[in-house]
Amino acid sequence: MTSRLRKAFFFSLLEAKLDTSGNKRTTIHDLAAAAGVSISTASKALNNTGRMGDETRKRVKRIATEMGFRPNAMARGLLSKRSFTIGLLTNDTYGRFTLPVMAGVSDALLDHGVSVFLCAIEDDPALGQTHVEAMLDKQVDGIIASGKRVDKRLPVDLSNLQVPVVYAFTEGTPDSVTFRSDDAQGARLAVEWLRKLGRRHIVHVTGPEAFFSVRERAAAYREVAGEIEPVMYGIWAESWGHEAVQRIWTRPGGKPDAIFCGNDQIARGVVDALRERGVKVPQDISVVGFDNWEIVAGQTRPPLTTVDMCLKELGRQAGLTVLAMAEGRPVEPGVRKLPCRLVVRQSCGAENLEE
Amino acid sequence: MTSRLRKAFFFSLLEAKLDTSGNKRTTIHDLAAAAGVSISTASKALNNTGRMGDETRKRVKRIATEMGFRPNAMARGLLSKRSFTIGLLTNDTYGRFTLPVMAGVSDALLDHGVSVFLCAIEDDPALGQTHVEAMLDKQVDGIIASGKRVDKRLPVDLSNLQVPVVYAFTEGTPDSVTFRSDDAQGARLAVEWLRKLGRRHIVHVTGPEAFFSVRERAAAYREVAGEIEPVMYGIWAESWGHEAVQRIWTRPGGKPDAIFCGNDQIARGVVDALRERGVKVPQDISVVGFDNWEIVAGQTRPPLTTVDMCLKELGRQAGLTVLAMAEGRPVEPGVRKLPCRLVVRQSCGAENLEE
DNA sequence: TAATTTTGAGAAAAGGTTTTTTCTCTTGAC
DNA sequence: GTCAAGAGAAAAAACCTTTTCTCAAAATTA
Structure with missing residues (x-):
């Protein structure tokens, strides 16, 4: 029995013992213990970073899967300053326009691990303000403002936010990125x-x-x-x-x-x-x-x-654009007209x- | 100049200097420095906890408002194990049923500082699974499953999740809480x-x-x-x-x-x-x-x-219920039929x- | 064989907040 | 003049992950 394996055994016993107290989420700590490696090694193994033996990396990954380990998005976000979350603001209560846009946004961002807060503000500035503040509190990586009319602003000011904003099917501020249909x-x-x-x-x-x-x-x-x-x-x-x-x-x-x-x-x-x-x-x-x-x-x-x-394609592009901005990639401002089809x-x- | 004020002055200079590098969010650290108190005091002042002079508490609060300080939801959630976020899963692409439900959920939870992820899975089990995993990664406090038919299950298994699940306008598992219209x-x-x-x-x-x-x-x-x-x-x-x-x-x-x-x-x-x-x-x-x-x-x-x-009322009740469960309050399982109106x-x- | 590089992996810090603990005064009582 | 109590506020631990730094051992070169 190698030292590493003995350690793994010891830790797994310990964990098993502790685990009886409550059904906590498995953390990277548990994973590291079970795999008999350090926390940092476990992290690097999962993220394909750092240097380590191929066998170690595979073993950690396998055990992670077995344990159903999934990294805590909050801890991760705390460090990366990204929440992998965006907000979709809309004043379209019927969802006639917003739902297809939403579908596109969601579709585009799901692959990137980004989830979408839907915030329906029904032409109510106070409600809009509240929602925007809630979104900022949640540290959204960006906001997509969407409406039911391309020549009306949403009743909320998004001009001086520290997060990127993209407008989709609603009128944006002069220097913003806006998507609309042609x-x-x-x-x-x-x-x-x-x-x-x-x-x-x-x-x-x-x-x-x-x-x-x-x-x-x-x-x-x-x-x-x-x-x-x-x-x-x-x-x-x-x-x-x-x-x-x-x-x-x-x-x-x-x-x-x-x-x-x-x-x-x-x-x-x-x-x-x-x-x-x-x-x-x-x-x-x-x-x-x-x-x-x-x-x-x-x-x-x-x-x-x-x-x-x-509109789904419009949403998709708006999603990818706000993501690009969140990641600091340069995005040209202006109005982008997307073609319709018959x-x-x-x-x-x-x-x-x-x- | 008292010691406290001198310290505050020093720190604010320091901060001002650092601030030129980038427009970082103001943290509780900045707030504490500006107010000339420790981080813990600042935290307690804002949360109305702990003991401190009335004057101190007021001053911290005032400065917090002035600086536009908003606590980082991730740091907070990391500790409290609450994300103040729930997921609304739906397979209703038209939004005929989901949008009113969503409006109710959102309305009920906004006051409690909870935001809603909308996840549209269109009868696609794989998509559903992906969305659920994304939600779990994001540490949602609960999930509301919603559909377009009260006698069909969503094509995704929510039975062994470690977060509370409430069903609204879709069929739930036997021991779950389910809301439907009468x-x-x-x-x-x-x-x-x-x-x-x-x-x-x-x-x-x-x-x-x-x-x-x-x-x-x-x-x-x-x-x-x-x-x-x-x-x-x-x-x-x-x-x-x-x-x-x-x-x-x-x-x-x-x-x-x-x-x-x-x-x-x-x-x-x-x-x-x-x-x-x-x-x-x-x-x-x-x-x-x-x-x-x-x-x-x-x-x-x-x-x-x-x-x-x-349906809005149905959503409201579903939202409040999932919140109660997330907070550990006891909730009776069973099917709740809500009255219709003419x-x-x-x-x-x-x-x-x-x- | 001695010196250098490479490999593998652990230690520690950082990120922002809350909560518990600890410390330092002040004040009143004996 | 000493003690106890208590108020006010600071220090430290905790939450979980990523990343950088460090170190030992192995492999390579001189």
Whole structure:
């Protein structure tokens, strides 16, 4: 029996004895004792650092697995000044935009061992402040601010924090990093698709002109729609889709052969109103939505062809960026527009028309 | 100049000098130096523990505020073995159920300084395992498992964890604490409301019989509906609502004067189908939904009267419970059913009928 | 063979806080 | 004038891990 092994034996007895007192977490101390090495050697073995015999390293790793040892993140963080934690701040209570963003962030960071605090502040500055302070107390490595509108700030000041901040789908401060979708490109995608299908008279029914996204999409529509009509601004609701159809069909003049809607809810209202009028979608008219909100786009009859803003990808990039900043890697400030993609379902009649 | 003040002066100079190197966080050490007291005194002053002069305590607190000192959660957690952090595990990607639960949890725990990790595992056992391990690494004080169905387990084993686990809107292990809504009571609420409005012939159109909630709601329907018809089981989709109306109106026999639907989507399908048939809601027939999913219930024409499962309250209670367990307070295991409430909108014609 | 390098592994410090223990005064009583 | 009590505050230990430093032994070179 070598000295090392004897020591290991002695320690494991000792530990076994102590262990009866309570079911404490196994620490690196226990691991070192069980493996018959010093704490430092155990640490180095696990982290693939330092110098030691190959056999020692393997043995420590094996025993660590057997014991189910997992290093205490707090002790580790105390030293490294990293918590491997970030905060996701949002004022989107429905989760329409935040959940996909969250999924992307989480997906990107999980591999790096980073977990995400979700903090929903519902346009309440006091609540926002409280959440931010809680996050700072928890030593988050960074914060992602997310919203439901790219031209509105969150009701909380993140400008002088000592942790990196990235904005995703919400307006950021001038010198910050901001991710948003490319609304103009998305709108072009939709309108060009309609034109490719042979549609020539395209109407744009959308949300309030006060929204930046609305203006961007409208500008793109005007740019590529060919035969242009005044953009119909309204609200983000099915009822507006209904009303818009009502207006179009009661006014004099020709009827459109396509309607490009500002979001899926409006599109759904439009489709329902058209059906009630006996206008066939997609045979008589094509309708395209925006957002790809499954629950709306998928349940519409027929299911909506719509523009997807790839929010998960947006979240992924925001996550990687805030991580890079937390690790001190240089990140260029500015607004990054991410491309949208078109999701083809049946409201434009692609299959029929392409044959 | 007293000794204490001289010391404070010396230290603050020293600190000022050191501070030029980098913008480190102010620690309790800095605070103690600035206040001219020892670290332990500073700690006790802030935590209202120990003995010291009233003046000293106040001075330390004042200086702490001035310096913007916030204790390092990791150092604190290392000692107290509490991270003031819990994990919320969910497989509900839409967030239909999880977001309200999350809001409640967060709301309940924010006052206690506890933050929430949201971990979305999409029915992927490997992903679930990874998230759970990440949470354990981060030393969460507890875990809330949440789902989209009360009779299904999350695809991850939480039974032998050394942290407390509470189940919310998902099935738990036998000896665990589980929160769920009282589906039977909710269904009774709906049907009793219809009867109170004078409806006598009530049909129940609902989701798949395999769902426990469906069976509970159906049983309650049979119990209080008076004139009973066979429950119409189907799927959770608008299309099923359409089809059900089609079936009811094409079969021989009298037509119902009320339809109690298993969820809001089905109810919406029903309402739309009725309108298309020229049957007036709520004049000719009352429709009531289940879930109170704003985006569906509110956009239906007319807006749906529906049963709200009070998921936020459910989350709140789950949060407080897991906190109690984390603090070692005794918690009785078992299934806790929380009452639902009826949200009256216009699909039952309450106003008209009550006059 | 003596001197030098390499290898393997332990000791110790650091990180920021809380808690327990210890120390130093002051004050009042005998 | 000595003691005891007690207040006020400092010192030290503890929490768990990583990292740097040190040291002994083995291997290599001169």
